[in-house]
């Protein structure tokens with residue numbers, strides 16, 4: 327995977343709809359990758375990455391404790407000492423006024439990593455799906471939104487859900503969002519921590535190497551509602567989760 331990427335839409339190579347987003351994505355950990363220009367970007371990106379990584383790792387600890395586990399349990403299970411971190415800037419120009427799929431900056435998806443921090447520039451547009459409706463994640467000045475990713479849903483055996491979300495553009499205002507995301511390293515096999523097995527039901531997900539999870543999603547058309555099925559354990563109807 328290229329460590330610095332620019333593009334539009336979701337995965338330009340497989341999208342068949344043009345979405346109103348342009349992005350710059352940088353892999354910043356374990357190694358900082360940054361375009362050479364503008365010259366001051368490197369220092370800003372280094373500081374932003376380090377500070378937000380620290381915050382994201384603290385959140386992983388708090389989430390572990392919220393489930394009655396030792397604070398370091400999730401970090402240990404996912405080997406977060408060598409986590410993978412990306413920062414991402416999204417630019418959504420004002421809506422295109424021609425025919426087609428209007429106003430959707432970024433289509434419905436769940437984040438594939440572990441945790442994302444979303445900072446919005448003052449124009450809202452992030453929506454979260456709940457019970458079949460889209461709810462606006464109304465801006466809270468100076469605050470981040472935290473989005474649980476697919477790997478968090480897997481490692482917590484479904485206790486934390488990776489919400490389906492999208493970004494819309496409306497009116498004639500340009501919008502920007504900045505994300506900092508952590509994920510397990512590529513070779514980590516992500517599976518639910520055994521303490522979170524539900525009584526008599528076993529584990530909801532099988533272990534999948536993070537590299538394979540990403541590869542699967544980057545070569546398949548986006549279907550937000552099915553993203554996690556790649557790792558979900560499927561059982562014959564009426565059978566308990568585990569027969570062994």
Ligand SMILES: O=C(O)CCC(=O)C(=O)O
Nearest residue numbers: 416444451452493503505
């Ligand atoms: O622009 C936003 O508010 C959300 C962006 C997002 O969900 C993403 O880049 O994964």
Ligand SMILES: [Fe+2]
Nearest residue numbers: 435436437491
């Ligand atoms: Fe997202």
